[in-house]
Amino acid sequence: MIKHLFKLIWNKKKQNFLLMTEMLVSFIVMFAIFTLLVYYYQNYNRPIGLDYDNVWNLGYGSPQGMSDADSIANFRESIKQTIISMPQVEGVSFSDANIPYGDANIGTMIAYNKVNWPSEMYTADDNYQKVLNITLNEGRWFSKIDDASREKPIVINETFKERVFGRESAVGKIMSDAAFGKGTMKVIGVMNDMKDKGDYAGPQNGYFRRMDTSNTGGGGIILIKVKPTADAAFESRLYKTLSNLMRNTSIDIKHMDKERTKRNTQLLGPIIVLLIIAGFLIINVALGLFGVLWYNINKRKNEIGLRRAVGASGAGISKQLMGEALVLSTISLLVGAFFAVQFPLLNVFNIASGTYIIAIILDILFIYFLVLVCSLYPGRQAAAIYPAEALHED
Amino acid sequence: MLKNYFKIAIAVLKRRKFFTFISLFGISFTLAIIILVATFLDYVLSAGYPDTNRNRELYVSHMQLNSSKNHSQYNGGPSFYFINRYVTxxxxxxxxxxxxxxxxxxxxxxxxxxVNNLRYTNDKFWDVLQFSFTAGKPYGKQQLDNAEKVAVISEETSEAYFTDDAAAVGKYIETDNVQYRIIGVVKSLPFSSNVYADMWVPYTLTKEDLKNTGLMGGYSAILLMSSKDDLDKTREEYDQMVSKVPMQDKQFDQMFTFADSYFQSFIRSMHLAEGTNSGMGIFLSFAGIIVLLFLLLPTLNLVNLNISRIIDRSSEIGVRKAFGASSKTLVYQFVIENLILTFLGGILGVVLSFVIIQVANSSNIMPNMVLSINFNVLFVTLLACVVFGLLSGVYPAWRMSRMHVVTALKAQ
Structure with a gap:
């Protein structure tokens, strides 16, 4: 049966060539769309890994007129004490600009056994884990013990740990700063990944270094965990108090839950536009396929009439026509899949191969479904052709 | 002759209404999307309120410092120091x-x-950019030098605090723990504007240290020339000036900064640039591939439909050939017919996008952004129509013209 269908198609390869090209291009376009969708869906399903509710981030510029480390450390300490003494504050943590859902990204290279790994770099103090409710898989978070340690303590995330150390335990391992080839860092803990770049962001290497509060360079961000009862009146008071304390720099307060929503919309906006355009392309292709298949049947009335006359059933004709359409699409899908498979094989764009494979499978099913739906009505119509009528025409 | 083709084309379109519908649907939606994208890009990139002099302006908004020793690269804006000391x-x-x-x-x-977005500016800012004031006036050199705490606010900000614009002037707004006296209110800007803010205040009020001699910072400059002819001269002068700037930080040994046209600075902000390469090539080829892929599907679809239609008309072709019409004439006729179809779709597309733009404007999806289809966009659409019509018409026409008289006549 299938062999016969192939023969029929081969005999009309010239006519069918463009139809197959169209299916192939649809497959490729939909492959891109499905990959995106699967990728975002998988990311969306990963646990968030941090608790953003009731966390405010307070940005401040570099404190002017202070150059020695001691006075800066004192300055930061007094800010911290002021904030924590307020009644509606549950916790305070210092960080740099690279905070969850923030505008800044800080990327760097870090080396283990002379192999360089690109990684996101975060800076956090001892309270960071509590403020954002981060969970650890292994080891511990920064604490006072680290004041005395010779190597700089770092905490790496689960993704990074798996890529670098595999199943081995990472705690106690020594890594180094790749850009400058010096400075040793000791892994003291492994944390669960946090989706700090938005709910749809993919897994990323990341490590935390311990905040040095006497660091003179630039400003940073203070994360403040507040009680659920904290309102705008409290925020205004906090703002006033801190503005008076930090006279030489501008400060601003943001709410982490709102920043998260903003991040997500920024990403979803273009995706929705893309989906609308893809939807229109698909309707377009579907109507086109339908038109062409329908037309082909009208043209083949004689052939169909003859087949009916020699005893083919209506259902048989309908099956044959749908089969032909499916064989056509199979050829295009094979060619398309050949190209699509290169993506996981060559590891393009650093997306997990599983994502590509699910996308390819969904894509194949989708194209088959589309072709089947488009050939359903034309097939039925063909089945309704009466042999006498069809043969009479010529 | 053309009139005849037109008549035939309309007759054919009427005969198979379903096919006509499919073709027109595809063409009009494809063109509508092209129009929408072109309108949006045109809006963002071409001169508009308040930056109306874009054709005789250059933008300094990007600074790249390289360290060839560490293979590291820093991207950002130029500092106030760099602009004030060198660019001016x-x-x-x-x-x-x-x-x-x-x-x-x-x-x-x-x-x-x-939340108020603040920009610190100089006094020339108000001369270079053509803001329209609904009340009050901008600050001048004296107010800048005296570091007076004055601000120009947008209409939106004014509405949030006061009853009307005229009443706002002379009042105070406290933001960032500073009391600013309002001296002017301007028409609000769309979010896409390069100088968008809620409040503009003299740069002497910034809490940053303006004496910091680092080259990178958070400032930009717009250079306004008296005529278009000076653009190249300024670019040359700028490059010469840059070559004489000493590197402050020993860590870096290369500096790249340019006086760009608005489009160039827009591309440069996408971080495709590296060194003297502006990233324009990468951007254009990338955009080209996307447009091509986007157009490929509707085009193939239309080609398929057109081929079906031609076979439908084989008897007509056969008769015309039998009476001596050359292949060339037939190709010519069919391409024209297809162009007519495309233009019909084009008109529908314009109507469709017009409706979408009206809806988008009135629903205020993008605040203060009033899109409109202008001459440039219509030209792009016309061009797209012709390309689309030719692409989808030529191959089927060629197939048709090669049909043998006998088979064509026998077909039905």
Whole structure:
């Protein structure tokens, strides 16, 4: 049966060539769309890994007129004490600009056994884990013990740990700063990944270094965990108090839950536009396929009439026509899949191969479904052709 | 002759209504999307309120410092120091506007929070950019030098605090823990504007240290020339000036900064640029591939439909051939017919996109953004129609013209 269908198609390869090209291009376009969708869906399903509710981030510029480390450390300490003494504050943590859902990204290279790994770099103090409710898989978070340690303590995330150390335990391992080839860092803990770049962001290497509060360079961000009862009146008071304390720099307060929503919309906006355009392309292709298949049947009335006359059933004709359409699409899908498979094989764009494979499978099913739906009505119509009528025409 | 083709085309379109519908649907939606994208790009990139002199302006908004030793690269905006010390020494530009990146500040009135985006600017800013004031006036050189705490606010900000614009002038707004006296109110800007903010204040009020001699910072400059002809001269002068700037930080040994046209600076902000390469090539080829892929599907679809239609008309072709019509004439006729179809779709597309733009404008999806289809966009659409029509018409026409008279006549 299938062999016969192939023969029929081969005999009309010239006519069918463009139809197959169209299916192939649809497959490729939909492959891109499905990959995106699967990728975002998988990311969306990963646990968030941090608790953003009731966390405010307070940005401040570099404190002017202070150059020695001691006075800066004192300055930061007094800010911290002021904030924590307020009644509606549950916790305070210092960080740099690279905070969850923030505008800044800080990327760097870090080396283990002379192999360089690109990684996101975060800076956090001892309270960071509590403020954002981060969970650890292994080891511990920064604490006072680290004041005395010779190597700089770092905490790496689960993704990074798996890529670098595999199943081995990472705690106690020594890594180094790749850009400058010096400075040793000791892994003291492994944390669960946090989706700090938005709910749809993919897994990323990341490590935390311990905040040095006497660091003179630039400003940073203070994360403040507040009680659920904290309102705008409290925020205004906090703002006033801190503005008076930090006279030489501008400060601003943001709410982490709102920043998260903003991040997500920024990403979803273009995706929705893309989906609308893809939807229109698909309707377009579907109507086109339908038109062409329908037309082909009208043209083949004689052939169909003859087949009916020699005893083919209506259902048989309908099956044959749908089969032909499916064989056509199979050829295009094979060619398309050949190209699509290169993506996981060559590891393009650093997306997990599983994502590509699910996308390819969904894509194949989708194209088959589309072709089947488009050939359903034309097939039925063909089945309704009466042999006498069809043969009479010529 | 053309009139005849037109008549035939309309007759054919009427005969098979379903096919006509499919073709027109595909063409009109494809063109509508092209129109929408072109309108949006045109809006963002071409001169508009308040930056109306874009054709005789250059933008300094990007600074790249490289360290060849560490293979590291820093991208950002130029610092105030760099612009004030070096860029303002340029002779060719008539006026130079300096402004900072917008920084968010908070304001709490009656226990309600409002976020105000602030930009610190110089006095020339108000000459270079053509803001329309609904009340009051901008600040001048004296107010800048005296570091007076004055601000120009947008209409939106004014509405949030006061009853009407005229009443706002002379009043105070406290934001970032500073009391600013309002001296002017301007028509609000769309979010896409390069100088968008809620409040503009003299740069002398910034809490940053303006004496910091680092080359990277959060400032930009717009160089306004007296005529278009000076653009190249300014670019040359700028490059010469840059070559003489000493590197402050020993860590870096290369500096790249340019006086760009608006489009170039827009591309440069996408971080495709590296060194002297502006990233334009990468951007254009990338955009080209996307447009091509986007057009490929509807085109193939139309080609398929057209081929079906031609076979439908084989008897007509057969008769015309039998009476001596050359292949060339037939190709010509069919391509024209297809162009007519495309233009019909084009008209529908324009109507469709017009409706979408009206809806988008009135629903205020993008605040203060009033899109309109203008001459440039219509030209792009016309071009797209012709390309689309030719692409989808030529191959089927060629197939048709090669049909043998006998088979064509026998077909039905």
């Amino acid at each position: 020494t340029l002779k060719t530009p008539e006026k130079i506007a300096i402004f900072s990146n917008s920084s968010a500040t908070n304001s709490y009135t009656n226990n309600k929070k409002k």
